[in-house]
Amino acid sequence: MSDVVLRLSGIVKSFPGVLANDHVDFTLKRGEVHALLGENGAGKTTLMNIAYGIYKPDEGDIYVDNRRVKITSPHRAMEYGIGMIQQHFSLVPSFSVAENITLGLKEFGIFPKMESVKKKIESLSQKFGLDVSADSHIWQLSVGEQQRVEILKLLYMNARIMILDEPTAILTPQETENLFKTIREMVKNGASVIFISHKLKEVLKISDRITVMRHGRMLDTIPTSVADERILARKMVGRDVLLKVSKKPSSPGREILEVENLWSRGDKGQYAIRGVDLKVRSGEILGIAGVEGNGQRELAESIYGLRRYTGRVVIDGEDMLPLDVTSRIRRGVAYIPQDRKGLALCGGLPIYYNFFLKVFDSPNFSFNPYMFNPSYLRRGAEQMVKDYSISTPSVDLEAKYLSGGNMQKVVLAREISGSPKLIIAVHPTRGLDVGAMEFIYKSLLRERNKGVAILLIAGDLEEIFTLSDRVGVLYEGEIVGYSKPDESHIEEIGLMMAGVGSIDA
Ligand SMILES: Nc1ncnc2c1ncn2[C@@H]1O[C@H](COP(=O)(O)OP(=O)(O)O)[C@@H](O)[C@H]1O
Ligand SMILES: [Mg+2]
Structure with a gap:
């Protein structure tokens, strides 16, 4: 020894x-x-x-x-x-x-x-x-x-x-x-x-x-x-997992998201997003790669309406500037934020409540006492728990007691069940085990194949390569270039992530 x-x-x-x-x-x-x-x-x-x-x-x-x-x-x-x-x-x-x-x-x-x-x-x-x-x-x-x-x-x-x-x-x-x-x-x-x-x-x-x-x-x-x-x-x-998720070629349709000359400030007041332009079409996943802290969060929050910005965010032809988060949700924007515990879920509320957080104020619920009926909500939730193989003893469990992977499945189930046009996903599998990761990948690809536009912001290049149809690199608040999302372009992408890459679109 x-x-x-x-x-x-x-x-x-x-x-x-x-x-x-x-x-x-x-x-x-x-x-x-x-x-x-x-x-x-x-x-x-x-x-x-x-x-x-x-x-x-x-x-x-x-x-x-x-x-x-x-x-x-x-x-x-x-x-x-x-x-x-x-x-x-x-x-x-x-x-x-x-x-x-x-x-x-x-x-x-x-x-x-x-x-x-x-x-x-x-x-x-x-x-x-x-x-x-x-x-x-x-x-x-x-x-x-x-x-x-x-x-x-x-x-x-x-x-x-x-x-x-x-x-x-x-x-x-x-x-x-x-x-x-x-x-x-x-x-x-x-x-x-x-x-x-x-x-x-x-x-x-x-x-x-x-x-x-x-x-x-x-x-x-x-x-x-x-x-x-x-x-x-x-x-x-603790079990076998598929490490590769198969992906069929994308067939992008009409433009769903268009971002034009977006400027937005970070929490310390400095510009974190500096003139970003990007487009995501129906049925495609645009991956945004980059070293953390280059404006990822601010980009997602601006598009979702959580952060002030100047420039244009157009969703399905409509300028979002005057619209708040709720109105954007109503127009089909789904959001899987980086901070699932703080922003996406209410830890102290039962799981079944968390499923319906985004629709409580919809006319369906506010004028229809039947729909507010907890047993009605529970039944819907139980179906989602089944569909998404969320492992929990009951839908009455407070969300904070779920494991990270199961929390993320709750978020995903809720966001997808709203039949969105656009999903903004930020580090969607961070901290999840490989099994949960595989599940999230498959779900996002299924939505893409159904024609949803997906903006994927992720730090992990492997995740970007697995899911994206195109990849843009965010560096110091700018999209410094685009590339093909595969291993053979890793050097090019890496250089752009360091701010020394090409500026070709
Ligand atoms: N200072 C702390 N106070 C309370 N819980 C903690 C603290 N540090 C770690 N934990 C908990 O201990 C467990 C192991 O955490 P950690 O050692 O950080 O894991 P890893 O580094 O493998 O991600 C986690 O459940 C975490 O929440
Ligand atoms: Mg650690």
Whole structure:
């Protein structure tokens, strides 16, 4: 066992109402990339926060180099050579790269010798292909660059055990490639890496071993050499799943959505959408790819009428500007928002209420006491639960108790049952297990085949490729170009996502 650098044994951690880690065992060998794979909520971050001293486990032990240790803080973790890059960074925007890297390091005292620090940073940056300048200020950097600063920080501190929590979620395909090169270089230099992800392809590409977690439990650890996507998907979900959804060629009809010179501001007041033009026709799916934070949310909300804008949003020939959300819903706009708990569902209301949230004020309901009859609503809801295979003990259950996948099915069922002309779907499968994902994909394709126009805004390129008939790339609030949605165009799309691509339509 001398090659084991980190061992977590019998880790238990519960939060109110959730057993996030249920007797988890995990070992990291010297010089390996060990992937930790599992759907959102599986308990990956919790386990790693325990190894990094952020959470205290309820039970279980941690061994570093076969010695039992108590890791009571990130600072203590660092003393054992454990470093972690969290999903949300902890850099100070107004400080320079060098200042951020030395921040909190004891040996520097109050006046670090900046010149030698900078030299070391530049040389590490070069050696590991990070391309970061010590003098840049954090606020000037893209999220990808900020991540590289976090990596530099770990390298600077000589971390030997590097935990990367979903590092690729915010990266373009090229940035992901570069990250993988850096990881390989780190391993060559003696580091061991824990790579957290829920993406099968990435895990297969970068890791030596894979541990799969499901519902707080450690399911299995296997060498990557014997794994493939099907095996991993089955372990993650607990049953066989189809990974490819077949799609027949689209036969687009009339124009349903036309957006012209759309401008809209983000929550901080800056322009988040800067002159977007796009068209979606009946029976087609237009995918909008892009790194998160480039205006995705603002685009969807403007079209749906939740956010003020200037420019034109035309739906089926009618300018929507004077119309509020309700009127847009009445004209056949359906919305699957990014934030299903906050915006799409009322967690405290029973499931059957949630199905009818959008139609309560329709003449059918407001003049017809029979239709308000709960048993009538329940019956309708029960049918939807059946049609959409929503797993719940009863339609009276409060929506907040549903799992993510089942919540999303409720949203989907409600939105589709209104027979929309246009569906705006934002990250529709984020956080869902592969089984639920497959279901959502099939449902959206079925609607498209029936002639619904679908605007799909998603961060995951695989999702875009699976569903879209065309793909546009959103970068800093503009559609910077269009491409064909398949793997062979991934480089072109990636470049556009980074803002350096072509402008061809
Ligand atoms: N600080 C916390 N308080 C309460 N519940 C939490 C907290 N952190 C995580 N959880 C819950 O623990 C479970 C596992 O979460 P997490 O470890 O973040 O999963 P993963 O990283 O695999 O997506 C989830 O159900 C999550 O809601
Ligand atoms: Mg996590």
